[in-house]
Amino acid sequence: MAKPDTLTIEPSGPLPRPMFAPGRVMIYAVLILTSLYYLIPLYVMIITSVKDLDAIRYGNIFIPTANPTFAPWVKAWSEACTGLKCSGLAPGFYNSVSITVPSVIVSIAVASVSGYSLANWPFKFGEFFFTVLLVGSFVPYQVMLYPLVIITREMGIYSTLWAVVFVHTVFGLPILTLLFRNYFSSLPPELFKAARVDGAGYWRIFFQVMMPMSVPIFTVAVILQVTGIWNDFLFGVIYAGPTNYPMTVQLNNIVNSLQGVKEYNVDMAATILTGIVPLAIYFFSGKYFVRGIAAGAVKG
Template identity: 60%
Template structure:
């Protein structure tokens, strides 16, 4: 290698390495504009949350002064306790606590069953090409774009004929049905992005359908499984429509009971209790996103949108 070549290569390496590790010495007008836009956007989207928090910590006389953005003069947690334990959700005055327990049961069972079935579907559609597999996959993807309201009445009739309408198995089946298309698409695209040599080598060694699934595919599918868990947990927990129609009175989720608290028409509207109940209902999805946000991005990058 000549001296000129070494000089050019070293200069090129300095050019490539320079911008990555150095920060701009001064703020440009465009950078200030970007920061200003991001700050304003953050304030805009955080404003409702701020109003909810400060309102939930105020007593009703202070709320009636209509200073909705001000920090409470005297903080009280009584609205939170009432929203959780004694607020009326119709004829019962047990707060959100029963709805929270129902939402936990529905979310945990519905998420587990949905992910197991979707993972099997994605695995079979990727490596075990049976007759009509592409048609079935197309129907599953089409199901992801069908409006829920279109098929509610046929599902009501079907669940009534099965004798399970308004029961816990009914709401689990409904969430499994409507979570299947998007979850199957995620798992199928993830498995399709894996090297096919893994599957072929396992088949040569004599491994069967279930052995390959449990010993090879499941350990490799952890990133996309986390994505599926986040999507299904937040989707089931935030659901209101299916909970109202299919869950039945004994299995009402937290969102349905929140609606009953907020829409109470007798007595004084306790806005502090309403805000506290809303924050309690949204706490689980917020916690899921804050805790597992980085794993969600990793799972998407690992193959959720490949195929």
């Protein structure tokens, strides 16, 4: 080991990174290009919905029109035809609201209490129960379709709004219960024990100790359920009955209606209107949305 005569000072610390290093430019270029793939459909949807039919027929799908019109939106909302009825998407919107609100409330109420029981009040076969729930959330809907037809028919609610609400609650429960169970088990057990020592009972602990600490998970659950139920198509078709079709079904019927001239601008306006509720939720809830899918997925 020869010692160097002179002490050479090497530069240390991270190199200053130029903003436009070739590697970085590549990364941004790729990110922006892929963004286009994701953004173009939204863009096309919007510009198509404000064109008149001539602009669609003689224009280019990617180029916005010079004189936008909101007539297609009005038509999509209140006049577009599905078969013989011409009442637009509006009834579907109200149906979707009256399906979504009770489904979300009932499923979250039941799931939060069940999750709480599973997490804090261990009972026999709890583990087994947990595993069945986990597997249950993956069972394809098709397996349960007919049994649920039988059950809702026996209950006398088949082909009503309540049938859809019931079905959404049943299918929402496994995943929501898991979500709540995982959250409640991650809370410090001392809180629960202290409350018990102080003499609080099952419900009191739930309402006064657990719930106030669980605002984030309730938010996540609401987002998950509202988007999921609003976007549902299959259950709406099968269980709701024609007068109660939710917005997604109504949209599909409008677009596929074969009468008259095909009005692509009205179709696109209807498509945006149907997507607008979950989109708004997504944009306003950003972080919670991401957390919802991450929690619902990775931990599940």
